[in-house]
Amino acid sequence: MHLHWLIVFLVLTGQESDAENCNDTETAKAKKRLFDRLSLNENYSQNTRMWPLTFHDDPLDVKYFDPATIFVDIYVTSITNVNEKAQSISTQVKMITGWPNSNMTWTPGQYCGIKSYAAPKNMFWTPDICIMESIKTDFGTKESPYVQLRSEGFTVSTDVLALTTACKMDLYRFPFDTQICNITLQSTVYSDQEIILDTLSDAEWATFKSKEVFQAQGEWDFISINSTSSTIGDDIGESEINQLIYQITIKRRPLLYVINIIIPVFFFLVLDVIASFIDTSGADKVSFKVTLLLSISVMLLILYSTLPSTAENIPLIASYCCAVFCLIGIGILETFLVNCLMARGAEKRSAETTSTVSGRDDGERDQKSPPDSVRDQNEESFTLNRLKQILTECWAVTPPNQRKKLSWTRVMI
Structure with missing residues (x-):
C-alpha cells in the first residue's frame, strides 16, 4: 500500500490502541x-528544534517516508459570520497536521498492540504553518498540549481553530450569490525543497467530513471544500515556498432578503403606479408618493450598511432599488x-365663463332699458297721443254752438 493512503487510513480512521492478549496490568x-x-x-x-529526519541514519527509510511532505487536512465545522462590508469570513475549522518522524517508531506487537501514544507537544518539532489570509486566529477550544505518535513513525496534531480570514467577495448577484474563500497554508521559513504541503484526503472526503461535523451556518450553506497547490517566491527571492490552498465554497440563503427588500420595493412601485389613478387632490398624491420615496430611501440605507462601498x-x-x-x-x-397644468386650465x-356671463347680462340689460333719446321720444309720442284722445272725447261731447270756439281753442293749442 502506498504511504499516502496508509497515512489516510491510520489518521482518519482514528484507530485506538489495541491491547491484544494483555490485561490491564500488562498494558x-x-x-x-x-x-x-x-x-x-x-x-x-x-x-524539539530540528526537522526530525535531519539526523536519520537510514536513507532508505527517509525515501520511503517522503520526509519533505507534511500532510494537512481542514474540515469546516461552522460558519459564524460573513462580513460583506469588511470582506471577511469567520469560520471554525478542524485542522489535522501530520508529519513523519522516524525517530518515533515501534513494533505494536512488542507493546501489547499499542499503535498510538499521546506525548507532550512541546517535546517535538512542529511545522511552522501559517494562514496567509488570517486576520485573527484563535483556538476554538483550549489548545491541545499533546500530539499523537503513530507506530509507523508519524506524528499527528489536531487543532480546532476559530479563523477570521480575508475573502474577496463578488456581490454582483447579491443576495443570490455564491462565494469562494481561500485558506492558504504555507511555511514561513522552509522552502519547497525542504517542505511540501499535501492533503491527507481528497476533496470529496473533506467535503463529506465537513458536512458531517458541521455545527452552525446561519444564512449560508456550505457547498464544498477543494484544495490546490502552488509555489511563490520568498521575500529574499533565492528560493520558492510551497503553498496549499483550500477553497471553501458557500452559498447565501436569499429568502430573508427577498422578503425584507425585494418584495417590499416591488410593491412600493405598484402602489406608486396605482396612486396615479386615484381621484384625489394633488396634495394628497404628492404626500403619498413622498412617503413611498422615503421608504425606498430606508431600503437603500440598509443596503449601504450591508454592501461594501468599494465594490x-x-x-x-x-x-x-x-x-x-x-x-x-x-x-x-x-x-x-x-x-x-390642471390649475392653469x-x-x-373660469375667466372665459366670467366674460361670457358678463356679455349676456349686458345684452339683456340693453333690451330692457333702451337709450335715453329713444326713451324721451317714446314718452313725447305717448303724451301727444293721450292729448289727442282727450281732445277727441271733448269734441264729441261739446254742443255744436260751442264747437267753433273749441275749434279755435284747439288751433291755438
Whole structure:
C-alpha cells in the first residue's frame, strides 16, 4: 500500500490502541516500556528544534517516508459570520497536521498492540504553518498540549481553530450569490525543497467530513471544500515556498432578503403606479408618493450598511432599488406638472365663463332699458297721443254752438 493512503487510513480512521492478549496490568507496563523506548522522559534538542529526519541514519527509510511532505487536512465545522462590508469570513475549522518522524517508531506487537501514544507537544518539532489570509486566529477550544505518535513513525496534531480570514467577495448577484474563500497554508521559513504541503484526503472526503461535523451556518450553506497547490517566491527571492490552498465554497440563503427588500420595493412601485389613478387632490398624491420615496430611501440605507462601498460592480439589487427610487421620483415630478397644468386650465376656463356671463347680462340689460333719446321720444309720442284722445272725447261731447270756439281753442293749442 502506498504511504499516502496508509497515512489516510491510520489518521482518519482514528484507530485506538489495541491491547491484544494483555490485561490491564500488562498494558500499563507496556506503556511504561514504550515511554522509555521513545525517550519521552528526556528532552532532546534534536526533537524539539530540528526537522526530525535531519539526523536519520537510514536513507532508505527517509525515501520511503517522503520526509519533505507534511500532510494537512481542514474540515469546516461552522460558519459564524460573513462580513460583506469588511470582506471577511469567520469560520471554525478542524485542522489535522501530520508529519513523519522516524525517530518515533515501534513494533505494536512488542507493546501489547499499542499503535498510538499521546506525548507532550512541546517535546517535538512542529511545522511552522501559517494562514496567509488570517486576520485573527484563535483556538476554538483550549489548545491541545499533546500530539499523537503513530507506530509507523508519524506524528499527528489536531487543532480546532476559530479563523477570521480575508475573502474577496463578488456581490454582483447579491443576495443570490455564491462565494469562494481561500485558506492558504504555507511555511514561513522552509522552502519547497525542504517542505511540501499535501492533503491527507481528497476533496470529496473533506467535503463529506465537513458536512458531517458541521455545527452552525446561519444564512449560508456550505457547498464544498477543494484544495490546490502552488509555489511563490520568498521575500529574499533565492528560493520558492510551497503553498496549499483550500477553497471553501458557500452559498447565501436569499429568502430573508427577498422578503425584507425585494418584495417590499416591488410593491412600493405598484402602489406608486396605482396612486396615479386615484381621484384625489394633488396634495394628497404628492404626500403619498413622498412617503413611498422615503421608504425606498430606508431600503437603500440598509443596503449601504450591508454592501461594501468599494465594490467593483454595482450589485443588481442596488440597481433595482435605485431604479425604483428614480421611477417614484419621476412620478412625483409628473404629479407636480399635472397639477400645475390642471390649475392653469381651471383658471382659464373660469375667466372665459366670467366674460361670457358678463356679455349676456349686458345684452339683456340693453333690451330692457333702451337709450335715453329713444326713451324721451317714446314718452313725447305717448303724451301727444293721450292729448289727442282727450281732445277727441271733448269734441264729441261739446254742443255744436260751442264747437267753433273749441275749434279755435284747439288751433291755438
